[in-house]
Amino acid sequence: MQVKEAMKKDVIKVKRSTSLKNLLILFKDFHALPLIPVIAENEQLVGVVSLDNLVEILKSQESKLFRNIIFAEVDEDIFDLERVPSMGELILVDDMMSANFISLKEDTPLEKAYSIMRLHNKDQLPVVDKANKFLGIIGIFDIIWNMVKEKGIA
Template sequence: MSAKRAGLKVSNKAKIVSNVAVRRWEGTKYLRADAEPNWSQRIKEKEGDITLIASKPAVTITSTSTVLEAVERMYEKRVRGLVVVDSSDKLKGTIMATDVVNYLGGGSLYTIVEQRHGHDIFGALRSEKVESIMNPTPLYATVSSKISETLKLMVLNGMGLVPIVAADGTPYGVVTEHDIVRYLVNKDLGIKVKDVMTSNLVVTYESDTIKRAAQLMSLYGFRRVPVLSADGTYVVGIVSAMDFIAFFGSHEALKKLSSYDIEEVLSTKVSDIMSRDVVTTDEDEDVGAAASIMNSHNTNSLIVVDKNNEVKGIITERDILLSVALR
C-alpha cells in the first residue's frame, strides 16, 4: 500500500523527538564481536563487481569552484553529492547536499559564513570555494571492488555515497544507497516495515524557519525530516537537503532578498520549500514492497502508517539497506 497524502494524523504512539542525543549509526547493531558485519545470503548470491550497479559517469566539480557552482550543479543534475577533483581530474574529495545545508545555516560550517563573510549571502555563495566545505579525505572503492566490499564500506562508515575510482585515479562513477537497494531488493524479504523503521520522529513544523530545519538535519545527520502542522497533530510534508539545494540552486533564495544578510533567507518558512507529497507505507508491509514503493515514487523515505492511517514512524533507504544486508 502506498499513497501521496498530506494531513496524516500523528499517532499518539509515535514519539516526537527534539533536543536529544544524536542517533547512533544503526549499522553497529549488527556487528559480531570481531566487528565484522553479518552479511546475509542475499549479498553472497548477488556478489559481483561494483561496476554492475554504479551510477556513471560521476558528476564532478573542481575544488576551486565556488559553493554556488556546486549547488547549481547538484540542482541541475538532481544529485545529492558531487565528486571533487583536482586540476588533473583525480579524486580529491566529495561534497554532499548535507554539507551545503550545514554550511548555509545548519551546523559548524556556518561559522565560515558568519566570521569570513559577515552573513553576506553573496560572499558565502560566490566567493567561498568548494574545498572549504568538502570532505577532503573521502573513502572510495575501485572499479575492481566487489559489491560486498563497497557495501561494507558504506555500512561501517555511515556513507550514503561512495566514489568509484578507475585504475588511473580518475572518478569512474558513484554508488549510492539507492543503487544498492534497487539491485538487492525484491518484493518479498520476510521482514516487516515496523521491524526496521524509526519510530522516534525527529520533526520540524510548518511554521519553523528553514534555519531550524537545517540545524536539525545537521545535528542528527539526516537528509530529510517530516514537517508537522503547527499544532503537531498532522504530517503535512517532508523537507529534505535536496529542497535546500533546489531553493539555492534555482536562485529562488536570492530573489527573496532585500539585503545581503543570509539570515533574511534563513527566516523563510519551512512550508515554503518543503514537499507536500507524503508517500506512505503500512507498518505491516514487507520491506521489499516498501523499497518498490520508493522506486516507483522516486523517493528515499516513506512515512509509516498503521491500519487507521495514523503515522507511526519513518523508513529510509538506509533502513532497508541494513535490513537486507545485515540480518
C-alpha cells in the first residue's frame, strides 16, 4: 500500500503570514499538536511547524545561538523566560517553521514511510506529489491502523 491511500487529506493548513497567536488559537482544542503544513499560493508545501518549532520559538535568542556549541550546557526551561504579549502578533509562521524538512512522495510504500520516520525520529510527515504540491499528512498511527485493519485486528 502507498502513503496516499493511508494519509489524512483533511488537514488544517497555515500560511507563512499566519501569526503565532492565530496558530495557537487554531489548535487550542486539539489534545496534541499535530504536524502543521505551511502552504504557499498554488498549494506548494514550503514548510512545516511541529511542536519542536513551537518550543524553540519560545526559547531565548541566546540559547539558539548556542545550540551547536559543545559544553554550552544550555538546558533552558521554558517557564523561566520573560515574554512579552506582543510576540503573539510579531512572530509569524515564517519565523518558526522548518523550511528544510523531510517529506514523502505520494507513491511511497507504507513500509518505506515507516522506516524513514523511524530513522529521523518523526511520528508524522507531510506527503507531496511530484511537483511538491501538498496532499496530506501521514503519521505512524495511520500506518499502524492500516496494518491492523488488513490483519483483521480492528
